[in-house]
Amino acid sequence: MASTACFMIISKNDIPIYEAEVGTAPKKEEAAHQHQFILHAALDIVQDLAWTTSAMFLKAIDRFNDLVVSVYVTAAVHTRLMLLHDSRNDDGIKSFFQEVHELYIKASFTLLTVFVIILLNPLYLPGSRVTSSHFDTKVRALARRSE
Amino acid sequence: MEPDVSIETSSTIRIAVIPIGSIHLHLFRKYTSMLSNHHTIPLSSITSFYTEHQKSPFSQQPWDSGSLRFKFIVGGSPLSPWEDFQSSRKVHAVIGICHCPSSPDLDAVVEEFGGLCKGYSSAVVKRCFAFAPGDTQLADGNSQGNNLVLFPPADQRTQEIHMQTMMQDIAASLLMEFEKWVLQAESGGTILKTPLDSQASLSSEEVIKAKKRRLGRAQKTIGDYCLLAGSPVDANAHYSTALELARLTGDYFWYAGALEGGVCALLMDKAVQKDPVIEEEVKYRYNSVIVHYRKSFTQDNAQRVSPLSFELEATLKLARFLCRRELAKEVAELLTAAADGAKSLIDASDRLILYVEIARLYGTLGYHRKAAFFSRQVAQLYLQQENSLAAISAMQVLALTTKAYRVQSRASIPKHAISNDTGPSVADGGKMHHHLVVSLFESQWSTLQMVVLKEILLSAVRAGDPLAAWSAAARLLRSYYPLITPSGQNGLASALNNAAERLPSGTHCADPALPFVRLHSFPLHPSQMDIIKRSPGREDWWAGSAPSGPFIYTPFSKGDSVDNSKQELVWVVGEPVQVLVELANPCGFDLLVNSIYLSVHSGNFDAFPISVTLPPNSSKVISLSGIPTEVGPVNIPGCLVHCFGVITEHLFKDVENLLLGAAQGLVISDPFRCCGSGKLKTTIVPNITVVPSLPLLVSHIVGGDGAVILYEGEIRDLWISVANAGTVPVEQAHISLSGKNQDSVISIGYEALKSALPLKPGAEVTIPVTLKAWQLGLMDLDNIASKSTSGNAIRPMKDASSPMLMIHYAGPADNHEELPESVSVMPPGRRLVTPLNVCVFQGLSFVKARLLSMEIPAHVGEISDSAHNNSADNTTDPSKHTDRLVKIDPYRGSWGLRFLELELSNPTDVVFEVGVSVQLENGTIEDNTSEFDYPKTRIDRDYTARVLIPLEHFKLPVLDGSFLVTNSQSNGNGGKTVNFSEKNKKAELNASIKNLISKIKVRWVSGRNSSGELHIKDATQAALQTSVMDVLLPDPLTFSFRLVKDQVGEVDKKHSSNGSGIEGNYFPSKGPVLAHDMTPMEVLVRNNTKDSITISLSITCRDVAGENCTEGSNSAVLWSGALSGMKVDVPPLEEIKHSFCLYFLVPGEYTLLAAAVIDDPNEILRARARSSSPDEPVFCRGPPYHVRVNGTL
Incomplete structure (x- = not known):
């Protein structure tokens, strides 16, 4: 993926239920916080946008500085898979985006499959935190593959 | 960049507002706020101040609809390098604000203002507003020229009009200045530059371009001015x-x-x-x-x-x-x-x-x-x-x-x-x-x-705002403690303490920190203080008003009240109450709660603060108490906590919501669960009402409130002292029992209490109560056994099994001079529950009970006068009395003498003495003490002893059909009635057994002051179940022998008319029976039934070896008269006599037996004889009689 990236799942109550720093850049706590702040703020945009489009994948709906927010809004439970990624890329933003887009959609769908599996877990209470380590490894593996 | 920019910014005129002289901040604010009404000055309003000096460059000015807009820059602003580019950035006017009383010298004011104005080079209009001038200043100020404007003290409205006028003047002046500037600019010569224009080397090319x-x-720029204008x-x-x-x-x-x-x-x-x-x-x-x-x-x-x-x-x-x-x-x-x-x-x-x-x-x-x-x-x-x-x-x-x-x-x-x-x-x-x-x-x-x-x-600490810092740290600690490391938690705790040090003591903060406080429970009144709603107009006012049993919920009371969602709680003015709350400290440091007390918003409650220390990761249930002070509802939303130096209110509702959230997985952690405290169902704060003072009875058992230790069946008197500890007299009181083993309370001295009413405050009354210890159940015994094996001291349960004495009492029905509203509502009554703490020890225990029957051969001889008539001989001496009770009359014989043998063991440490007494049915009414005491049996510790209880006295005098007829009659009918009648029979049987048992009392005494009665019902019932008929019912025929000396008495023989006696006034021989002598004897046969019986009587005589002596070739006994096959009719309830003579050839012991075969027996007889088929002959046999035959000397 990108050198800086933060992947989060936000429940329909706007509570984060999963978060992962999936970028390749060395992780800093401060930065991670900032990423979450950006994603949190982007929820305002998502909230409006989600009602205006039938698309589930909302590409680059928000940005702050170099960080771009893309969102996958799940239809059924209105859970949002949010990805914060930096748009700076040597190969040029456009080609990068096309690539990331493709990968991201793929990833999103796969993620969605995983997500649905979680939801179908009878022990999972909708809206509560995702603590499955299986899910975590899967997300990180997908993030690595799309690098 | 500038703040608050909008498209309209280009059209607003900036006016700097600066304080002149010494002026208090709030006055300066007050005066500047007067300006704020004048942001927009309509052009139409300034015409009077406007004079057109030259032809106005603003030819299209909309005089009727247009306006000038002002923006007041309070405190002034520095010069902007971009003023030339956007004229709206220029400060076009300066207004000085001066408060005359604090700056008396107006000259100095004018001078200062002039100086400050120099900083605003672009300002073309300058005014200094001087407020609240004194008289001298007024006089003085008018000579100061145009720049100084005095606002004489006046009412608000006048001042506002004055201000408006001044602003219109300023607007007009500005407009005229703008015109002037535009005219000048149009004529050329103005050089406009921005920092953007390179100031370095200007090449010739660039000069031309410029x-x-x-x-x-x-x-x-002219356009800009037009906008401003x-x-x-x-x-x-x-x-x-x-x-x-x-x-x-x-x-x-x-x-x-x-x-x-x-x-x-x-x-x-x-x-x-x-x-x-x-x-x-x-x-x-x-x-x-x-x-x-x-x-x-x-x-x-x-x-x-x-x-x-x-x-x-x-x-x-x-x-x-x-x-x-x-x-x-x-x-x-x-x-x-x-x-x-x-x-x-x-x-x-x-x-x-x-x-x-x-x-x-x-x-x-x-x-x-x-x-x-x-x-x-x-x-x-x-x-x-x-x-x-x-x-x-x-x-x-x-x-x-x-x-x-x-x-x-x-x-x-x-x-x-x-x-x-x-x-x-x-x-x-x-x-x-x-x-x-x-x-x-x-x-x-x-x-x-x-x-x-x-x-x-961080910012609050830096800004030096301790309260904000405290509040932030409190929120952080309270909400996110699970995400903070212990050292971080410590850091926050010290941040809280540091902030508190800078705060005055007693500071309140809206945000609670630690601990978490949740409502644990409202302890109900201790059972001694229960409050019972009085239903007016009823004698038993306590009935149905409150749960009287140990159960809070009763299905019958559920439907009564409509609003069951909230529990009702009644507190009494002046009586301390408790509320249990649970505190939790989920953090890794010791939490010292300086004080915690109930927060009561209704103001009629005095809460007592207490101080608690909570170790790390711990929770604690504490009891918060207080005293209601006034009648009315009490509302307790939470607790006030003084912790970390600041007082905060902790609302129960917040924690409740938090716990709900935790249960839903929405919140990170449940502070109570992570402290190891269990899940608690949410406690609803009940509706609490405070009622006026009530009487308060306290009770204690005279001689100590400890449990009374009794052996099973022991009878003991207790005295319960009841005192009124309240301030209101007790006017009504009623005693009742509840709990288990109520029947162990034999008597209550209700009258003692009744007579003491009304019980004034401080008064005391003693109520006697007689207890009889109940019998331990199997489970209790098991418990004791297991306890004793585990080495613990034997502690019999006193908890649930003791009965409770309940006293419902109430004060006066209309509570003296109270508030008018409370007059209509009857003050509630109360209930005092005094548990009669009884520890029942295992006392004498039954090993076994069985029915023994025996036949003691009697000697043929005379019959004592009173042998059978017990009622006649109550005056006889005690020794004889006892003999008779044992009922072994060697000359009379005994038909079916039966004993109930009780085998008792004494597992205790003390010695018991057991005595049996039998209550006799045929005792006359005035003589109701017709009981017979048998000699006492002593049972040592760890020994077993047997007690015999003769059952003879229970025989009915008449063989009545009532038991048996139903049985035999039903034989001919259908099966259903059989069942029914059998049931009936069984019930009757049981009743008669019960009746029988209730007459037998086994009393025991142990030591000096323990005495009691054994519970023998169950044991005897089992023992008697099978043979009750034998015990209760007499044989249909009874036989006895006697010697007849001569026939003198026979003529005088008379039949007893009362039916009970077999007595006769004859003179039986008292001498011994001699061999080789004709011995006249007679056999007496008595019919115990109500029907006459025809029998065929036969008499046999046996020697010691049991050989029949009267028959056979070498019989040892010769006889005259009839010995067998005698057909006799025995009239109902009467006795017949059959005489015969025996001639004993050999001295020695002989046994005489009478037997009869009943001809044509009726159903009763057959049932009694338990004959299976109607054809079987019914055979009756008398007890053996001994005859000692002495040899002739």
């Missing part, structure tokens, strides 16, 4: 010219400026802003403005100055113009673009302003999270400045973000919002729906929340 540009810039049409004309010129010269920066002015003019002219056509136009033009500002960026002076801020301002202006919900997307795009520019801004304060503006616009748009995000950016910029003023700003800005991040201080939430929150749950009776709970925890983004709170804490 000259060309000068004209366009002048036109643009409120003449958009004029402005537009000049801007058009300027645009042309700027485009020709490639002066993009000024082109953009002129374009921007043009938009402002457009909007001023067309006051309708919401016209979509105009909106499109504005959007189009402003996009062009932005593009041109961007175009004007040149690389060579990029380090020094950049037009970027104008581009951003233009973006913000457009965004502000469009800022509506419908256009949110466009605005958001604009703002995102503006935010992108931030990093290219050179000046940090520009970035600050940019973020502030973006945050404001997002806020207006309703994007609170976006607004919060940029606010936080602002706060971070402030925090980078490292000074306390910036820290205060940061703190304030962060406080704005708390709502979006859901970390608000409770102080910032308006009161009514809180009450709304609690509203639905109250209506629901405490049950909140899932979605309501979820909504409480919406947007709980802990990472962000913690960061924000940490930043607030």
Whole structure:
């Protein structure tokens, strides 16, 4: 993926239920916080946008500085898979985006499959935190593959 | 960059407002606030002050509809290098504010004002407003010239009119100055420069270029002045010219400026802003403005100055113009673009302003999270400045973000919002729906929340605001302790303590810190103090009003009251009450709660504070007490806690919601569970009402309240002392029993209590109670056994099995001179429950009970007069008495003598003496003590002994059919009736057994003062079950022998008419029976039935070896008369006599037996004989009689 990236799942109550720093850049706590702040703020945009489009994948709906927010809004439970990624890329933003887009959609769908599996877990209470380590490894593996 | 820019900014005239002389801040604010009403001065209102000196350059000025707009810059502002570019940035006027009483010297004021005005070179109108001048100052001030304006003290309205006039004057002056400036500029000669223009080497080419540009810039500036003068049409004309010129010269920066002015003019002219056509136009033009500002960026002076801020301002202006919900997307795009520019801004304060503006616009748009995000950016910029003023700003800005991040201080939430929150749950009776709970925890983004709170804490510490710091640290610790390391928790605790040190003691904070406090329970009144609602007009006022049993819920009371959702609780004025709360400290440090007490908003309760220390990760249930002081409802929403140096209110509802959230997985952790405290069902705060003082009875058992230790069956008297400890007399009282083993209370001295009423406060009465210890059940015995094997001391259960004495009592029905409302309501009564703590030890225990029957051969002889008639001989001496009770009369024989043998063992440590007494049925009424005591049996410890209870006295005198007839009659009928009658029979049988057993009393005595009675019912019942008929029913025929000396007495023989006696007045021989002598004998046969019986009687005589002596070849006994096959009729309940003679050949022991075969027996007889078939002969046999035959001497 990108050198800086933060992947989060936000429940329909706007509570984060999963978060992962999936970028390749060395992780800093401060930065991670900032990423979450950006994603949190982007929820305002998502909230409006989600009602205006039938698309589930909302590409680059928000940005702050170099960080771009893309969102996958799940239809059924209105859970949002949010990805914060930096748009700076040597190969040029456009080609990068096309690539990331493709990968991201793929990833999103796969993620969605995983997500649905979680939801179908009878022990999972909708809206509560995702603590499955299986899910975590899967997300990180997908993030690595799309690098 | 400038804050608060909008498209209209270009048309507002800036006026600096500065304080002159020494003036108090609040006065300065007060005076400047008077200015704020005069932002807009209509042109029509200033005509009187306006004089047209020359031909006005503003030819199109709308005198009737136009206006001048002012912007007051309080405190003044520094010069902007961009004043030439945008004339609206100039400070065109200066207003000084002076408070005369504090600056008496007006000359000095004028001088100071003059000095300050020099800083505003562009200011063309200067006025100093002097408020509240004294008389001398008034006189003096009028000579000070035009600049000093005195506002004589007057009422508000007058002052306002005065102010308005002055402002109109200023407006007119400004207008005239603008005209002057424009005329001058048109005549040429004004050089307009911006920092953008390179000041270094001006090549000749550039000089020429600059000259060309000068004209366009002048036109643009004139346009600006036209806008300020409120003449958009004029402005537009000049801007058009300027645009042309700027485009020709490639002066993009000024082109953009002129374009921007043009938009402002457009909007001023067309006051309708919401016209979509105009909106499109504005959007189009402003996009062009932005593009041109961007175009004007040149690389060579990029380090020094950049037009970027104008581009951003233009973006913000457009965004502000469009800022509506419908256009949110466009605005958001604009703002995102503006935010992108931030990093290219050179000046940090520009970035600050940019973020502030973006945050404001997002806020207006309703994007609170976006607004919060940029606010936080602002706060971070402030925090980078490292000074306390910036820290205060940061703190304030962060406080704005708390709502979006859901970390608000409770102080910032308006009161009514809180009450709304609690509203639905109250209506629901405490049950909140899932979605309501979820909504409480919406947007709980802990990472962000913690960061924000940490930043607030940091900025508050830096800003020196201890309360804000305390509040932030409290919120952080309370909400996010699971995410904070123990050292971090310690750090927060010390932050709390540090903040508290700077606060005055007794400071309240709206945000609670630790501990978590939840309601544990409202202990019901101790059973000694139960309050019972009185149902008026009923004798038994306590009945049905309150649960009287040990169960709080009874299915019958459920339907009665409509509002069952809330428990009702009654407290009494002046009587201390307790509420149990549970505290939890989930953090890793020792938590010292300096004081905690109930928070009562109704004001009629005195709460007692207590101090608690909670070790790390612990929870504790504590009892908070207090005294209700006034009649009325009590409302307890939470606790007041003094902890970490600050007083906070901890609401139960908050914790309840938190726990609900934790249960839903919405909150990180349940503070109580992580402290190891179990799940507790939520306790609803009951409706508590305080009632006026009631009487209060306290009881104790005389001789100590400890358990009374009794052996099974022991009877003991107790005295219960009851005293009125209240302040109201007891007027009614009623005693009843409840609990288990109620029948162990034999008697209660109810009269003692009754006679003591009314029981005055302090008075005491003693009630006697007689107890009889019950028998231990099997389970109890098992318990004892297991306890004793485990080595513990034997502690019989006193808990649940003891009976309880309940005294329902009440004070006077109408409570003296109380409030009128309480007169209608009867004051409740009370219930005193005194458990009669009885420890029952295992006493004598049954091993076995069985029925023994025996036949003791009797000697043939005379019959004592009173052998059978017990009722006749109560006066005989005791020894004989006893003999008779044993009922072995050697001369009479005994038919079916039966004993109930009880085998008793004594597992105790003491010696028991057991005595049996039998209550006789045929005792006369006045003689109801007709009991017979058998000698006492002593049973030593660990020994077993047997007690015999003769059952003879229970035989019925008559063989009645009542038991048996039903049985035999039913034989012929259908099976159903058989069952029925059998049941019937069984019941009757049981009843008779019970009756029988109840007459037998086994009393015991142990030591000096223990005595009691054995419970033998169950044991004897089992023993008697099978043979009760034998015990109860007499044989149909009874036989006896006697010797007859001569036949003298026979004539005098008479039959007893009472039917009970077999007695006769004959004279039986007393001498021994001799061998070789004719021995006349007679056999007596008595019919015990009510029917006459025909029998065939036969008599046999056997020797010691059991050989029949009267038959056979070498019989030892000769006889005369009939010995066998005698057909006799025995009349009902009478006796017949059959005489015969025996001649004994050999001396020795002989046994005489009488037997009879009943001819044609009726059903009763057959049933008695238990014959199976109707054809079987019924055979009756008498007891054996011994005859000792002496040899002849």
